[in-house]
Amino acid sequence: MKTILKTISILFLALISSCEPVENNGLYPAGKGFFILNEGNYLAGNGSLSFYSTETKQIYNDLFSLANERALGDIPSFMAVEGGKGFIVVNNSGTVEAVDIHSLESLGTVTGLISPRQIVTSGGKGYISSLMSPQVTILDLENMLVSGNMDISSASEAMVIYGGRLFSAHWSGGNSVSVTDLATGEAITSITVGLEPESMVLDKNGKLWVLCTGGWMGEEIPRIVRINPGTLEKEKEFLFRTVDDNPSSLTSNVAGDTIYYLDEGVRRMPVTAESLPSVPFIPAGNRLFYRLMVCPGGIIAVTDAIDYQQKGDLMVYNSRGELLDTEQAGIIPGFMLYMKD
Amino acid sequence: MVQRSSDYIIRASVRSIPLSAVAILLFNLVAIPSASQDLFAEDTVNISAVTVTAPASPRLSPYTVVRVEPAIMARHMGGDLAAMLQSASMLYVKRYGNHGLASVSVRGMSGSHTLVTWNGLPLNSPGNGYSDFTTIPVMAFSSARITSGGSDLDDVAGYIGGKVELVNDPEYAAGKKASVSLGAGNYSDYLSSAAFTYGGTDSYLRLGAWAGKARNDFRFINQNAPGGAVADRRTNASFASGGIISDMAYRTGMTQVTAHLWYNDTDRELPGPVTTVQQNFNERQTDRSFRGVVRLSTGKEKLTFGFLAGATHDQNRYFHMMPSNNGDNASTTLTARVRLAYRLTDKTGLVLNAGEASETARALSYEGTEKRNIFSVSLSARSNPVPALNLLLQVRQMAVTGIKVTPEFTAGALWMISPGGEHLLRASISRNAKLPGFNDLYWSPGGNPDLIPERSTGGETSWSFVRASREGTRNTLDITLHASRVDDMIQWIPGQSGLWHAVNLRSVNVKGVEARGGTERVIGGWKMSGYLNYALTRSVIAGSEIANDRSLGSQLIYAPLHHANINLDASARWFKAGFTAAWESRRFTTSDNTEWLPAAFMADAYAGVTVPAGPVALRSELKINNILNIPAESVRNYPMPLRTVNLKLTLTWSEKEKEHENNP
Secondary structure, eight states, X not given: OHHHHHHHHHHHHHHXXXXXXXXGGGTSOSSSEEEEEEOOSTTTOBBEEEEEETTXXXXXXXXXXXXXXXXXXXXXXXXXXXXXXXXXXXXXXXEEEEEETTTOOEEEXXXXXXXXXXXXXXXXXXXXXXXXXXXXXXXXXXXXXXXXXXXXXXXXXXXXXXXXXXXXXXOTTOOEEEEEETTTOOEEEEEEOSSSEEEEEEOTTSOEEEEEOOTTTTOSOOEEEEEETTTTEEEEEEEOSOTTOOOEEEEEOTTSSEEEEESSEEEEEETTOSXXXXXXXXXXXXXXXXXXXXXXXXXXXXXXXXXXXXXXXXXXXXXTSOEEEEEEEEESEEEEEEEOO | OOSOOHHXXXXXXXXXXXXXXXXXXXXOOOOEEOOTTOTTOOSOEXXXXXXXXXXXXXXXXXXXXXXXXXXXXXXXXXXXXXXXXXXXXXXXXXXXXXXXOEEEESTTOOGGGEEEEETTEEOSOTTTSOOOGGGOBGGGOSEEEEEESXXXXXXXXXXXXXXXXXXXXXXXXXXEEEEEEEEEETTTEEEEEEEEEEEOSSEEEEEEEEEEEEOOOOEEEETTOTTSOEEEEOOSOOEEEEEEEEEEEEEETTEEEEEEEEEEEEEEEEOOOBSSSBOOOOEEEEEEEEEEEEEEEEEETTEEEEEEEEEEEEEEEEEOSSGGGOEEEEEEEEEEEEEEEEEOSSSEEEEEEEEEEEEEEEOTTSSSOEEEEEEEEEEEEEEOSSTTEEEEEEEEEEEETTBOOOOEEEEEEEEEOSTTSSEEEEEEEEEEEEOOOHHHHHOTTTOOTTOOOEEEEEEEEEEEEEEEOTTXXXXXXXXXXXXXXXXXXXXXXXXXXXXEEEEEEEEEEEEEEEEEEEEEEEETXXXXXXXXXXXXXXXXXXXXOSTTOTTTTOBOTTOOSEEEEEEEEEEETTEEEEEEEEEEOOEEOSTTSSOEEOOEEEXXXXXXXXXXXXXXXXXXXXXXESTTOOOOEEETTEEOOSSEEEEEEEEEEESSTHHHHHOO
C-alpha cells in the first residue's frame, strides 16, 4: 500500500512539474508577459514587483521580496532591461536595483541618487532622470557604478534616446524637452512644448510625441506635441478640450503607428491623425485608470490604484477593447514593461 | 514623490501649527452649593464658603471622562504629552520617530478628530485639525482629562474622536516653591527646566520655563537594507525646543479670575523614512506658538456665570532640500465663551454655553488667507430626580461660515447603584459633528469647499467601581462598552491623472470595550500603586463610494485592535521606583489590511531618591526607556530608539518643608 501511495505521489508531483516548467526560480513562469512596478505607499517602502503572464493569464506578485527576502523600496517608478539584467529605479529610496531578469535576485544596488525617476540605456550605460536634480546620472551598467552626470539645467522625467541624442522632458513645473549630445554630454537645445511634459514616445516614423498635462493645477490646456527629433522642431500640436482635462501615460503600440494615452479611459489615434479622438476607446467607467501599456498583439494593460492605500487592479484588454482579465496587483500598480521570452 | 498629491504635501508642508497672538479674557466654572452626594455639582464645589474651582470627579459624568493620575503625570514631568498618553491612557499615539510629529487617536479615530484644549482654549490647528503632542511638554499643565467620544458639548466646536483637556489649576495657600531640573540622556538628549510658584490665600502665580535639545542620532536596525540587515544611525533627526509659561489666579468670595500665557518654540530636523536605505531630504520644521487665555467665574445664589477669552497664534515653517517645496503656514484662533448656569430647583439646573471662535489661516497652498467664524450655543439640563439618579440632556447648534451643521445632542444617565457611590452605572447616547479643516476646504489643488461636517452617532454604557479606605487603600475598576457610526468621513482620494481631492467618502463603524483598573495601598511604609488600561477597538470601514473598494469591513489604518498598558509605582520616604509597559497589537498600514506593523511592546523603568535638607531637596532619577531593547515603529519606517538611559536631577525649595515628604 505504501509503495502504491509513494508511486502515486511521485507521479502526481511529476505531473504538476510538467504542467508548468519551473523556470525563473519558480517565482514566475517563463514566456510572454510583462512586469508591473507597484509603487507602494509614499514613505512606506512597500513598493513591489509583479509579473503578468499573457500565456497563463495569471499575475505573480511580490517577486522581488520573494527572491531577495527584503523590500524593493519606496516608490519603484521605472524599469529597463539590458543584457539579461533588469534595472529598477526606486524613486523615493534614491536607488537603482539591478536584478537577474530570470531569477530576480539582486545583482547590486546603486544608492544615494537624488529622486531618480526613469532610466534609458545605450552603449552599456544607463541614463537616469531626476525629479529634483538638474542633472542626469550616468550609470555604468556592467559594474553598477555611477560614472558621471550630465547637466541638463532642469529636472527631468521621461527620456528617449534617438540618433545619439538624449531627449529629457522637464515635467515637474517645466515646459520643455532638453536635448543632449550623448557623445559629448553637451546640451544641444531645449524645445519648448507645453506645461509639464509627462510622457514621451517615438513613432514608426521616428517622430517624438510629447504629452503635456498643462500643469497639475490646470494652468493651461493640455496638449500633445509632435517633434521632429532630427530638426528639433515642433511639427504639430494637438490641444485637448479644457484645462480640466487630465491626460497621461502616452505610449504607442509595437508597430509605432498608433499612439495611446489615458483620458477618461484609454484613447488611441493613428500617428497620421489630424485631431485627437473625441471619445475613449476604452471608457474608464467607475474606475480610475492610473497607468497604461500596449503589448504586441494589441493587448492593452491598464492599472487602477483604487484608493491608493490598498492593492490595486490590473485590467487586460484585447485590441478591440474587450476586457480579458482582471487581476489584483500590488499597492499602486504603475509602470509596466513587456517581456518577450 | 511620484504622485505630487496634495495629500503628500499636507504631510510635509502643512503641519500648520502656530503663529503669535494676544490673549484676553475669561471663563467660568459653575459654583454651586454642594453636598457630597449632590451629583449636580459637576464643576465647582462650595465648601465652607470657599470656592474650589477644581473639576468635579470625572466619574460623575454620564459618559467616559478619565483623569490622568497625578502620580503618572509626575513621572512624566520633563517629557512630552505624547509619551505620557502612550503609556498611561487608552489613546493610541502615532509618532514619526523619537521627538517626531505625534498625534493621538481616540477610539480608532484619527488625530484630527481629537480636540485638545489648554485651559479651555482649543489648540488644534485650523489647517489640518491636528495638534502635535510632541510640542506639548507635561510641564505646561497641571492636570489632564480625557473624554472618549464627542459627548461633551460645552466647547464652541465639535469633535468626534475624543477630547484631551489640559488645565493649570491654581494652588492656593501652597506658599512659595521653586525648582530647577537638569536632565541628560543618550544621543545628546538634554533637558532643563525651572519653575517658581507662589500660592497665597487668594492669589496664585506660577512661572515656568524649559529648554531641551537632542542630537537624536540613535542606533537602529535596518531590516531592508540592500545586502541584508544592517545597524544604522538615525540622521537629520536633531530636536530643540523651549518655552515659557505663566499662570496667575485671584479669587475673592465666589469670584475667581485666572490668566495663562504660554510661548513655545520648536526647531526640528525631520528624518526621512527608512526604506531600503535611510532617506534624507534635509527636511526641517520650526513651530512657534503663543497662547493666552483669561477665565472668570463668579456666582450668586442660584446663578453662576463664567467667561473665557483667549487666542492662539501658531507659525509653522517647513524647509526642504528643494526650496520650491518649502512651506510657510500660520494660523490664529480667537475664542470667547460665556457660560451661564441657573439652578431651577434643588434637583434641576440649566446651563447655557455660547461661544465664538474666529479662525484665520494662511498657507502657500491656499489661494489667500482663509477665515471662518464658528458660533455655537449649547443648552444642557441636568437633574437628579432621585438621589441616586443623575440625568443629562444637552443640545448644541453650531453656525459656521459657509457650512451647514445639524444640531448635536447628548443624553445620558448615571445611576448610583450602591448608596455610598461605590458602584455606578452610566449610559449615554450622542450625535456629534466635526468641521472640515481648512486644508480639506481650501488646499489648492484638491481642497473642496463643498465638504460637509463628519458626523458621529453612538452611545456607551459603563460600570464604575471605586472603594477607598482611611488606611490609604483605593481600588477602582471601570468597564465601558461603546459603539458608534461615523458618516461622511473626509478622505483625500485620487482623481483623474492622480490629482487628489477631498471628499466626504466613507463610513466607519466603531465598537469596543475599555477596561481600567487601579489600586493604591500602603504596605509597611511603602506606598504602592498600580494602574492598568486595556482597550479593544474595532473600527472598520462600513461604506465607501470608491469603486471596487476592498477595504470594506477592514480595520482603519493605524488603529490597533488591542491596546494595553500598565503603570506600577512604589515609594517609601526618600526612595521611589516604577515600571511602565505598553502593548499594541498589529497596526494595519493599508486600507485593505494586507500590510501591517507587528505588535509592539515597550517597557520603561525608573528609580529615584530624594535627599531633603530643610526647605531644600535634591531629587535624582534614573530612567531606562525600552528596557528590553526591542525595535519598534509607531509609523512605518520611522524607527524608535532601542534602549536609552536618562538621568535627571531636580533641586526644589519650598517654604513649607512638608512638601518634600509628600513628593519623594
